Amino acid sequence: METVHRSEVAQLTEVLRRPPTQLSIVGVSGPGGVGKSYFIDDALTAADPAALGLLRLRVDGANRESIGDFFALLEQLMPRSLEAPARAEADYFPQVRRVAAAHRGLVDAVAEDLAPARDEVKKIALALLRAGHRLNESVPKSRGYLDVAALGVSEAAVAANFDAAWDVLDTLAPLRQSTRLPGPLRDLLGVTFQNRVRADLYGVTADAMLTDLAAALRGYRPQDWHRVTHHPIGATTNDLLLIVDDFEALAPTLEEFLVGALIPRLARASFKTVLLLAGRDDLDAMSPSWAQHCQRYVALQVRLKPFDRATAFEALAKAEVPEARREALYEATQGFPYLLNLVLEEAGQEGADSALFLKKFHDRTTRWMTVEERGWFVRVCYLDAVNEDTLARLFPEALVTRVQDWFEREPSIRDPAADAFRVRPLIRDKVLRYQALRSPQKHRDLLALAAAPGEEGAAR
DSSP states (O other): OOOSOHHHHHHHHHHHHSOSSSEEEEEEEOOTTSOHHHHHHHHHHHHOTTTTTEEEEEEOSSOGGGTTOHHHHHHHHSOSSOOTTSOTTOOSOHHHHHHHHHHHHHHHHHHHHTTTSOHHHHHHHHHHHHTTGGGBTTSOOOGGGSOHHHHTOOHHHHHHHHHHHHHHGGGOGGGSOOOOSOHHHHHHHTHHHHHHHHHBHHHHHHHHHHHHHHHHHHOOOGGGGGGOOSOOSOTTOOEEEEEEOSHHHHHHHHHHHIIIIIHHHHHTSSSOEEEEEEESSOGGGSOHHHHHHTGGGEEEEEEOOOOOHHHHHHHHHHTTOOHHHHHHHHHHHTTOHHHHHHHHHHHTOTTOOHHHHHHHHHHHHTTTSOHHHHHHHHHHTTOSSOSHHHHTTTSOHHHHHHHHHHHHTOTTTBOTTSSSOOBOHHHHHHHHHHHHHHOHHHHHHHHHHHTOGGGTTOOO
16 A cells, blocks of 8 residues: 655655754654554655665564564674675674674673572573663663563562562672783783673673774774774765664663663764654653753654544545445554555455465564464454453463553554454454464364353463
8 A cells, every 4th residue: 555644754755865964863653553664664665775875774673582682683783794785795793793792701601600590580680681781880770671571580570589680790700890900911802891891881882883884884994994894885875774663662672772872972973874763652752861862863753643534545545445345444444554554455465365365464463572472462362352351261360460461562453442452353353364264173262262251261
């Protein structure tokens, strides 16, 4: 479906073509399912970043297993192979990988020293290290940095063990500053570098990132001659487009790094940067640090919302959907561009195998979820209303509250117009059709359990 956000696309493409400042931040906000990623892709297609001389780097929350791992996210952002005109065999981020290797060594060493600790304390401590938070003295102590679902530890266990996990890291030898060697020898043997990684991981990483980016875009500075490992990408690639999609999922791991370390350095860099942040909230509605430190760099805030009836009907008419079907499709999708696009895609697949479309629909809808959350999602689709009483029919008692809390935080699948917590009708219909084809007997069993209050907790 051709985008209907024409004016917003035009505004974004204008910033990409003529960034107003050395660092230009663009926020794209809107509820889950409104089509933020589709909007960004439309704007990038219209602008053609490569033709504008922009190196495009992108990170998102598609791989939920990586959300709490600082360097796993940076590996996605700065892959070992970049798109043309970059050389396929060149690694343009050797300095960042040097920091990542030092950090990985610290995590491995701490894991050995934590062997005698309680299992919950060990998991939380290692999660804090992988997220990078425990190696930055300016970062406050907060459980909000942890992706509890990915830890395999309950909220109650995290609350009970978080302080112990945070404090035990102060006692471990691998994280202590080393001062046993004279200054020149410390520099020569890399001890100073290791100490910087222990004390200021974000600063060291941001410095390495700027060194690598400057080399890729403008060539190495004379003082960096000893780090030369590759030539610049080329004369036509001079500036940077940095995209952070699904920001609310990535913020616990990346926000402090972006605000406190990377953004100030990008503002002083030798190249221009457009930083595109897509999330559910406007930039000024995020943490106070954004308003305090980053507001001066904000060039544009795009707020997306579901299409109204007239706009949706215009898109349906353009796709040649019969007039008699338009109202039903609008009600089913509630005007969300993402859902409208999928419906129109299905309608346009004449002669295609419907089972394949249903699989694609399921995979797209669940792409931001962990493996565990995908299992929860399928089961809640069997319920007319999602609450702790009905969830008890399909989940063990120990999971009921966790699943309810998760569902309430997932607006992309939750019906915002309903008078109770429900799955969006269109999503529920497609998922149940897919399950009926994929696993007929299990589908029948779950239908029976969902409809039978006397069977609470029987399904596992």
